[in-house]
Amino acid sequence: MGKVRTRFAPSPTGRMHVGNLRTALYTYLIAKHEGGDFILRIEDTDQERYVEGAVDIIYRTMEKTGLIHDEGPDKDGGYGPYVQSERQRSGIYMEYAKKLVEKGEAYYCFCTQERLDSLKKNVNGEEIMAYDKHCLGLSKEEVEANLKAGMPFVIRQNNPKEGTTTFHDDIYGDISVDNSELDDMVLIKSDGYPTYNFANVVDDHLMGITHVVRGNEYLSSSPKYNRIYEAFGWEVPVYVHCPLITNEEHQKLSKRCGHSSYEDLIDQGFLKDAIVNFVALLGWSPEGNREIYSLEELVKIFDYHHISKSPAVFDMTKLRWMNGEYMKAMDDEKFYEMALPYIQKTVHRPLDFKKIAAMVKTRIEVFPDIADLIDFFEEVPEYDASMYTHKKMKTNEETSLALLQEVKPLLAAQEDFSNDALFEMLSAFGKEKGYKTGYIMWPIRTALSGKQMTPAGATEILEVLGKEESLARIDKAIEKLSK
Secondary structure (H helix, E strand, C coil), rough: CCCCEEECCCCCCCEEEEEHHHHHHHHHHHHHCCCEEEEECCCCCCCCHHHCHHHHHHHHHHHHCCCCEEEEECCCCCCCCCCCHHHHHHHHHHHHHHHHHHHHCCCECCCCHHHHHHHHEEEEEEEECCCCCCCHHHHHHHHHHHHHHHCCECCCCCCCCCCCCEEEEEEEEEEEHHHCCCCCCCCEEECCCEHHHHHHHHHHHCCCCCEEEEEHHHHHHHHHHHHHHHHHHCCEEEEEEECCCCCCCCCCCHHHHHCCHHHHHHHHCCCCCHHHHHHCCEEECCCCCCCCHHHHHHHHHHHHHHHHCEEEEHHHHHHHHHHHHHHHHCCCCHHHHHHHHHHHHHHCCCCCCHHHHHCCCCCCHHHHHHHHHHHHHHCCCCCCHHHHHHHHCCCCCCHHHHHHHHHHHHHCCCCCCHHHHHHHHHHHHHHHCCCHHHHHHEEEEHHHHCHHHHHHHHHHHHHCCCCCHHHHHHHHHHHHHHH
């Protein structure tokens, strides 16, 4: 085998599903690990499922995730065109289908829909149709007469009904299938377009593709692919079938779950690098226990032989954790830029948003988490006075009232309202009175936030809120505790 050439061949049917993204990623990693070429091909022959704007989504997703193709519709490497509908217009698929007809490996089928419907059977509650080779028996003269009369037709693969077909997958090993199970799949549809299966084989061969990565739902189709390769005398590529991705209930990941596509996850506040890292581990494991990898690191260590056969579970808890790790490692300025819209959505006061961003950076896993952490900056929520009681801090409603009454004039007199200066002043006050830090800070923090959990301590919150607002909140807390 010469240079490794892989391809990602998505259909433009909407947002990019996580399973498609994983296929793209593994395809990219196999090529780049071996110093090979990564090709993008658009498979738009299924006109019924075509979605306007979906090609742009493919380009955008690939660019954002760093999966940059070496060849594609916008980068001709001498194997174009790279869009199946354009290839179809050149007559390439019909040409190769007719070659199979000449070899006896395919045949014209003129059966009506009515006749095809009559062949349907119910097997285990599922309706299936196995074609009975009816049109294989037509003479050459009958075929030519039908074509001349303009009768609608498809071209079907002529599969044997006896013996077995064996193919090799680098993950699942050798798989043998009884030929009696192979239906005569359609190669060219009645509209003249090739089926996905046939177009794939022709295009992969003509583009010199060495490794084909796809989901294991295509395992059952692989013998039929192989028979096409063998009929032409073409070299069969290396097959790499990836395991199914399931949700936490071990059901196939569907669009209904709300996080099945790359853009769904971006909309939910996940970072692109975290998504790529997470998707890489959906069915593949590196050696060792490390889990955080950049795309460049994945290229270096990726060995597709370590892909699992077992279904991969889309573990949202793990993705959230991983995203949190990426956020912690993020440049502060970049984090602020990305967090700002979420802060502005929640807090409308003219506060120091940079300081608020710094408070939440290590405490969130996705950007939408910000709202619940910082909403108190906008206004103090309704809370119960019992919140002032804290065993560890040795506080209760009575001691908290007294404490707030004591510190209020100190805060009012404090000119430097920065975190450090406030902490220094309150610490000195504590030493003088014999109060522990928690005994002072818990009532103040509760008065300012109305929450048991905040992204920062009392003095940091005082600094951001400023003197006027802080004192107003302490007044309200004193009023609440005095009732």
